[in-house]
Amino acid sequence: MAKKTLKDIDVKGKKVFVRVDYNVPFDENLNITNDTRMVRTLPTINYLLDNGAAVILACHIGRPTEAREDKFSTKHLVKHLSELLKKDVKWAADCVGPEAEKAAADLKPGEVLLLENLRYHKEEKKNDPEFAKQLASLADVAVDDAFGVSHRAHASNAGVPKYIETVAGFLMEKEINYIGNTLENAQHPFVAIIGGAKVSDKIGVISNMIDKVDTIIIGGGMAHTFDAAKGLPIGDSLCEPDKYDLARELLKKAEDKGVKVVLPVDLVIADKFAADANTKTVPVDQVPDGWQALDSGVKTSEEYTKALAGAKTVIWNGPMGVFEFDAFAKGTLAVAKAVAKATDEGAVSIVGGGDSVAALKKTGLTEKISHVSTGGGATLEYLEGKEMPGIAALADK
Numbered sequence: 001m002a003k004k005t006l007k008d009i010d011v012k013g014k015k016v017f018v019r020v021d022y023n024v025p026f027d028e029n030l031n032i033t034n035d036t037r038m039v040r041t042l043p044t045i046n047y048l049l050d051n052g053a054a055v056i057l058a059c060h061i062g063r064p065t066e067a068r069e070d071k072f073s074t075k076h077l078v079k080h081l082s083e084l085l086k087k088d089v090k091w092a093a094d095c096v097g098p099e100a101e102k103a104a105a106d107l108k109p110g111e112v113l114l115l116e117n118l119r120y121h122k123e124e125k126k127n128d129p130e131f132a133k134q135l136a137s138l139a140d141v142a143v144d145d146a147f148g149v150s151h152r153a154h155a156s157n158a159g160v161p162k163y164i165e166t167v168a169g170f171l172m173e174k175e176i177n178y179i180g181n182t183l184e185n186a187q188h189p190f191v192a193i194i195g196g197a198k199v200s201d202k203i204g205v206i207s208n209m210i211d212k213v214d215t216i217i218i219g220g221g222m223a224h225t226f227d228a229a230k231g232l233p234i235g236d237s238l239c240e241p242d243k244y245d246l247a248r249e250l251l252k253k254a255e256d257k258g259v260k261v262v263l264p265v266d267l268v269i270a271d272k273f274a275a276d277a278n279t280k281t282v283p284v285d286q287v288p289d290g291w292q293a294l295d296s297g298v299k300t301s302e303e304y305t306k307a308l309a310g311a312k313t314v315i316w317n318g319p320m321g322v323f324e325f326d327a328f329a330k331g332t333l334a335v336a337k338a339v340a341k342a343t344d345e346g347a348v349s350i351v352g353g354g355d356s357v358a359a360l361k362k363t364g365l366t367e368k369i370s371h372v373s374t375g376g377g378a379t380l381e382y383l384e385g386k387e388m389p390g391i392a393a394l395a396d397k
């Protein structure tokens with residue numbers, strides 16, 4: 001069912017509780033090293049401010065203990081957020097209780113208040129009703145723009161909607177539109193590219209994708225478990241022997257459903273796991289002992305590119321090799337180029353989950369993709385087809 005968004009409610013003169021995902025990385029001096037998650041909430045916040053709302057932002061950082069470690073305080077976000085919004089951001093040293101209540105009560109239309117880390121209270125992750133009620137009491141209405149936590153039922157996203165109407169912010173709406181709608185109504189040919197380190201992390205995604213796609217490209221470290229399950233020699237390549245049966249089952253499921261599976265035909269192998277390893281390219285059935293595959297070969301990239309030509313929908317999760325080392329980033333770059341080309345030619349492309357966004361960034365082709373998801377675990381679970389409590393709790397249209 002379609003969910004209400006910001007555009008469906010009147011926010012003028014209202015206090016609006018906005019759940020955002022500002023769980024951003026910091027360096028040792030507590031400087032923010034990647035502010036993408038903050039930047040992508042600006043349309044929601046600016047819309048609310050422009051439309052006469054008082055904005056109360058709530059988020060979490062890290063996994064604080066009862067001790068409320070200072071490094072997890074949201075006060076380290078205030079300066080940068082003020083710069084991004086080009087206005088003062090007020091800050092409350094707690095997210096509930098007298099200080100938060102007073103700061104929220106004093107907040108005027110056009111002003112922004114950032115609350116202290118929600119996870120300084122263990123009740124947040126427990127989805128405690130009393131805690132959710134206290135959060136909700138700060139505002140008249142709520143907006144959820146924290147797609148990155150929508151796979152969890154926490155007080156701020158699944159609890160608050162029980163007390164005040166909660167609608168999707170623009171970022172959440174975009175994630176739902178791209179990922180949710182694509183999974184339900186994809187244009188064909190639909191190609192999924194699944195890479196990354198481990199099969200065990202991606203079983204759910206692969207299985208769900210086989211139900212929906214025409215072609216599935218399997219690459220990266222996980223491909224070697226499939227190769228080994230088929231009896232191919234894999235040398236010292238990454239492998240999960242306890243997943244051989246599962247790999248065979250997934251291949252069988254694909255065959256039964258008429259889904260084409262594209263696995264590597266050649267591999268870049270290395271004599272050690274290092275940027276300066278000796279390397280060579282070999283056919284997939286000729287990986288010698290003592291060597292490990294760390295990237296797909298040129299012929300494989302050609303196969304992947306062929307499989308992506310003419311696609312109308314592409315979902316990509318996980319790199320094709322150890323992209324962190326330049327020597328093993330070529331396979332991932334080739335896929336990024338093929339996805340960018342398909343997008344130029346009219347495909348809807350979605351990249352997200354795990355390390356995919358970092359891998360894409362390294363290729364320099366991020367701008368070419370239709371939608372780069374802000375979620376890590378959330379994107380994976382959405383692609384697995386699991387119910388998302390943070391989305392389910394939003395008001396229906």
Ligand code: AMP
Binds near residue numbers: 197219220222353
């Ligand atoms: P994920 O978070 O599941 O998307 O996995 C990303 C990680 O998989 C990256 O750190 C890659 O270096 C790693 N990876 C990809 N291909 C291989 C490979 N052939 N051998 C070892 N690690 C790999």
